[in-house]
Amino acid sequence: MSETHGTRRIHYAAMLRLPGVPLFMVTSSVARLPIAMASIAFLLYVQRMTGTFADSGLVSGSVLLGVACGTVLQGRLIDTFGMRRALAPVLVVFTLVAAANFWAVETHAPVAVLAASAFLFGLTQPSVSPASRVVWVKEVPSGRALEAALTYEAISLEVFFILGPALAGILAALPWAGTGLLVTVVLLIGGSLAFLATPLVGHAGRSESRGEARRLERLESKRLSRELLRNPGMHTLVLIAVGFGILLGTVEVVAPAVAVDAGHLALGGALIGAWSLTSVVFGLLYGIRPWPQALHRRTPVLLAAFAVLIGLMALPHSFAGFVITLMVAGTLITPQATVHSLLVDRVAPAAASGEAFAWVVTAVTLGLGLGQGIAGPLYSKFDAAPALLGAVLIGLLIAGVAWLRRATLLPAAAIVHPTTAPAMAPHSETTA
CATH class of the missing domain: 1.20.1250.20 (MFS general substrate transporter like domains)
Structure with a gap:
């Protein structure tokens, strides 16, 4: 060691x-x-x-x-x-x-x-x-x-x-x-x-390519982008990332709101930082022996488990109890972020992995925005439980769809037509 x-x-x-x-x-x-x-x-x-x-x-x-x-x-x-x-x-x-x-x-x-x-x-x-x-x-x-x-x-x-x-x-x-x-x-x-x-x-x-070489690079980049947009594995991964973001965004509104209503204004942002801390700690431990072992099964399972743990936050309890359930739910943030990164390399061509990762980040951010935008009005009108449970139902639904589509998350080599693989290898080397 x-x-x-x-x-x-x-x-x-x-x-x-x-x-x-x-x-x-x-x-x-x-x-x-x-x-x-x-x-x-x-x-x-x-x-x-x-x-x-x-x-x-x-x-x-x-x-x-x-x-x-x-x-x-x-x-x-x-x-x-x-x-x-x-x-x-x-x-x-x-x-x-x-x-x-x-x-x-x-x-x-x-x-x-x-x-x-x-x-x-x-x-x-x-x-x-x-x-x-x-x-x-x-x-x-x-x-x-x-x-x-x-x-x-x-x-x-x-x-x-x-x-x-x-x-x-x-x-x-x-x-x-x-x-x-x-x-x-x-x-x-x-x-x-x-x-x-x-x-x-x-x-x-600075690009080292000029003239015709630069034009060909751009054409190849556009071709890879079109392939990526048609990739069923990317569709599944982006859907999962949106669901993950919706759950995160909802908690990022509800947690500060609960803190403010409990008279702890300064704790509003600190709670979000704290659940990220438990995320990192548990993520290190989870990485030693992750479960399920298979990535294409692990992703929907983690999303569903995350939704369930956030659902526990909706149960009636004191502010201290809310903080405890928040910390517990936060344990599954890093494991999901890690598996998203691993799946990018699995489902996308190597030469398009950078753009694929950008799409995942964009999907999570979009989910965050939707979660925050919906959770605010729901909390103001109905309190914490309906806001949280609405996101939980969406998360479970997306996890269910992802489980049905889990075969699309198998390695790209198993689903990409073999004639396309040799053409991608040289470009992958130059990109890296």
Whole structure:
């Protein structure tokens, strides 16, 4: 065991010694931390200004719907123009949109205006996280160093989703309710500017192909995208990711709402961070001996179990009892996120794995937006139990459909026509 840990330390050390990597890691971290803060900061900001979780749930859900759309659109812009030429104009627009959002909330604009401006906030939020992964793949030599880099990327993102909501909740409890959102915007703008200024981003954004070779690359990319959209395994995986997001989004509204109603405003975001913490701890233990062993069975089973555990939160109990059931439900977050990543490599062609992963992230974000947008009004009108149980029923229904479609989650090699495999192999090597 000590030898394994020592080897891993060597891999991380090799990664850190690469030129430009330490600066890149710092700037990408600053830019990615607020991604997990935005929707919670919006939720608590609008709730304190309007006094209702119905409006704030719709607004925070609109942010996530905007992020879901913006991730895809900005990904296409990055592929076409490169990172700096694509994200720099987006950052300028985002700055203006963020200012407009503060104005809308502070002037008590109608909820329709708040939702529309929040959607634009998410749409123009710089997609630093996907861009960061691209830089690692392009700039770090393949092998153990790259594996260490991508592992760091995944772990750091999970840590941000623990710290981000908790930080947003604490800042939102300060005298000015918009403090959490203001810090989020400052970190996004400052971190993104620093990220784009790093030498690694500048180098990774340049395409080595020119003229006809570049045109052929784009044609091949479009062909792979069309294949991916017709892939039944991707359809199943995206459906599961949406269901996972709906359950997450519902809890992200209900948990802070329950905390506020119980007189614990500062705990609103901290509860979300806490259930992410139990997620990481249990995820490490679950990874040692996962069950079910077969991935195509494990995915729907985990989604159904997650829905059932969230259903326990709807049972009548004290605030302490609610927190305990929340922590228990959180244990199944990381195992699901892990299996989603594993299934991307299984059901999608290797050359399209990056886009496939982006679609899964977009699906989860879309589900988060839908969950938050629906849970807010339901909680305000009916309380926690109906809001939670509505999401539970949707989650169980999607898990049932996924179980019926589980054969589509078998390895791609088992379902892809053999004549297409050789054509993909060379492109896979150049992409990696």
